[in-house]
Amino acid sequence: MVRLSRPTLDDLKTQLRASNLRATAPRIAVLRCLHEATTPVSHAELAEKLAPDGWDRATVYRNLTDLTDSGMARRSDHGDHVWRFELQNEAEAHSDGHPHFVCDECGDVSCLPEGSVEIRSQKGAPARLKERVATIQLKGRCERCV
């Protein structure tokens, strides 16, 4: 997922208000971190990163779920029992989104291009499977850990 430009403070505030969320300091901090992240980030990572600024663990958690509920972020669990968050890409917002690849070894999570995984109708498969799938996740060894 590519971020073309670093958003200004005003950009972030506008984004939040457009989603009916108040532009509070901790919320802006959380949103900014998501903008800066190149891969999905966990609650814990973000809480730790923001702790020096005085923002509480629970506040970070709540803001992440707020952003998710409002559709600005996407939440996923990549199999290591930790929720990870990333900004919702506008272009993907109304599609199935892209598949994720999670490394069993290093835990690294990366985004795969849309279309790199195909769901096929097959005998034995449940009806209308493809239409019902919302997210796709692959696990294995990443290129560095092979």
Next chain:
Amino acid sequence: MVRLSRPTLDDLKTQLRASNLRATAPRIAVLRCLHEATTPVSHAELAEKLAPDGWDRATVYRNLTDLTDSGMARRSDHGDHVWRFELQNEAEAHSDGHPHFVCDECGDVSCLPEGSVEIRSQKGAPARLKERVATIQLKGRCERCV
């Protein structure tokens, strides 16, 4: 995953010893439950099911991980922060295994036929993706929850 016949006590003992595991009562009970299960089972479900027999939660946990480590079972996390276990199918042991479908709504986990999900080499996708994938998971609404 289809179990053609219910294994006898001796079958189970033999299976365990073949994997260098002692055939203890709780371990046999765990293995039998996995044989009887039609979908992946969680630690907690199994521990609860076996509690009346007097087997301890930690013992069930340890046995599940033992079976997994020895290759008899397969462990997966389907996005609800719970490990689920199922028997490792011989035929799948050295392949990617079958994909799983997890319902966002009711949390139900079901097994999909192998081949119902295809990984395609595509521009933008990482090299040798297909070879590196160990497990595949789809999430969405199940047939009952649509």
Next chain:
DNA sequence: GAAGAATTGCAACTGTGTCACAACTGCAAC
């Protein structure tokens, strides 16, 4: 049957995620 190693039961612990509630604050209306 005895010895030794693997396994068990218990209880305490870790870490992620949630919640209730009182105090605070952004922001829209005046």
Next chain:
DNA sequence: GTTGCAGTTGTGACACAGTTGCAATTCTTC
């Protein structure tokens, strides 16, 4: 600029899945 108040925050406590240490027990081998 001030005010009112719904939305938000910090705190502390909690639920839950999963893990660990250790003494007691049990399986396997000889």
